[in-house]
Amino acid sequence: MVQWTDLGDVSSAEVDRMRAVYEPLAGAVRELVDATIRTEVDAETVAAVKAEIDAATARLRAVQCDGPFGVRFTAGGDRMAWGNPVIGIRNPVAPPLTIHQDSDGGVFTDFHLGAAYEGPPGHVHGGVSALVLDHVLGEVAANPESPRFTGTITLRYLRPTRLGRLHAEARITRTDGFKAYATGHLADDEGITVEAEGVFIQPKWARG
Amino acid sequence: MVQWTDLGDVSSAEVDRMRAVYEPLAGAVRELVDATIRTEVDAETVAAVKAEIDAATARLRAVQCDGPFGVRFTAGGDRMAWGNPVIGIRNPVAPPLTIHQDSDGGVFTDFHLGAAYEGPPGHVHGGVSALVLDHVLGEVAANPESPRFTGTITLRYLRPTRLGRLHAEARITRTDGFKAYATGHLADDEGITVEAEGVFIQPKWARG
The missing domain is CATH 3.10.129.10 (Hotdog Thioesterase)
Structure with missing residues (x-):
């Protein structure tokens, strides 16, 4: 059984606010993905950057949803497939x-x-x-x-x-x-x- | 025309060394991708983390290959599809x-x-x-x-x-x-x- 998440009475303004917070982060991680594939910096620099990324991940994981993002919708009709690997604005795997x-x-x-x-x-x-x-x-x-x-x-x-x-x-x-x-x-x-x-x-x- | 990159006489030991440098970085970015989708930390923390990621990307881009990774092979028969989105050990999009x-x-x-x-x-x-x-x-x-x-x-x-x-x-x-x-x-x-x-x-x- 596939279950969507009903956020209930969340306003479009609040959805826009959440988008403005999280979309730029995913955009930055997309750039990092590209750089990770293409970089030719030396082993010391790679190790230092990896440590920074591990720290960033830990900060983000301090508060996170349990399991995948799901597909969330609001009473007003906003549909948030933000974790989707093709269109998801919060998913760095998506182009999007x-x-x-x-x-x-x-x-x-x-x-x-x-x-x-x-x-x-x-x-x-x-x-x-x-x-x-x-x-x-x-x-x-x-x-x-x-x-x-x-x-x-x-x-x-x-x-x-x-x-x-x-x-x-x-x-x-x-x-x-x-x-x-x-x-x-x-x-x-x-x-x-x-x-x-x-x-x-x-x-x-x-x-x- | 699709062209593979012949690295010539690169030893398997050198391929292993490159793998040991870059594979852990991609693994760390995979974790960051997951955290980026699932995080619920506040706007200030997201903005701070984004700035750190932008800086990390810039450090990696200081030396990088021109264009995508390609598929590289050595005279000894090592085949490096490291940028591949399914099996690529350097591509955080790949599971791998x-x-x-x-x-x-x-x-x-x-x-x-x-x-x-x-x-x-x-x-x-x-x-x-x-x-x-x-x-x-x-x-x-x-x-x-x-x-x-x-x-x-x-x-x-x-x-x-x-x-x-x-x-x-x-x-x-x-x-x-x-x-x-x-x-x-x-x-x-x-x-x-x-x-x-x-x-x-x-x-x-x-x-x-």
Whole structure:
């Protein structure tokens, strides 16, 4: 059973305040992740920096939630998937993607992937392309009133995707009861690199 | 064109030394990523920690490689995919997975996924399952002498995968010229959660 966390009557202003506190921290840790992969400083400097990071982690852990962040929502309709590894503004693993609705019901996102997402040299790991497309197709197939989880997804890799500025988009092709069929693609600056299609299913516990 | 980096005549002892310098740093940053998602310390503490992290990043960036890490190999056969987002020991985004060969040509891995990989509350993001399975199937389908990249992969989600201790495995079902067909699955402590099958193709530039 998957359970969302109801924060109840928390105002949008309070959500904005929490965002302003924690989002810059995650941004700083994203930069640190990139530097950790690429650094060539000497062993003494690495050891000193590691000690500073251990101390920073301890300060943050002095007060922390028990277990993962979860998905929290407020009575006013704010939905905080802040720990999500694709869109989570508090998760340094997430690029993070910002997903937009287009005028005819589809979704799209423009984003950047750097060193942390590299598979073949200079190129996006094929599994990262799958991670992004699973999320983007899932986002168009579901909504807060009707959660749907991936049933099946197929990815076709046309050519390697270069690291750098990327675009992904998805749309629903049809719905059939508890199922939504979605299609989408990932593109770099030379065009489409990966195509995806998937079936997203509303779990039994979420059916009204 | 995807290009590996030939480090030439670097000894295994030197590779081990570099590993001993940089691997603990990535481990510390992984802990920081988890704490960044889960912390509930106050705004002043977050701001102070952020300033420390910015300073740590600057120290690491004082000497760093130009662009992503790439995949480096030595004349002696050491292969360093240390920036990889699934297995990279220098990449805090990677859990990282250690992949083992089994006795009949398959591969398997036992690993742990925590807060940084959460999609539905308490469960693994479906796209993270895809990331892991793409890598594990790719690992069994390719080898240093014969690189193969994902052509097509299909994932079937049987039920949500709980965060925690997980297992993944894959094997080749058949090969056909430049193509290898692989199958595999992800499992949590209650059994198989996601099944995968894929076709992995040797790129034209790598054909002898």
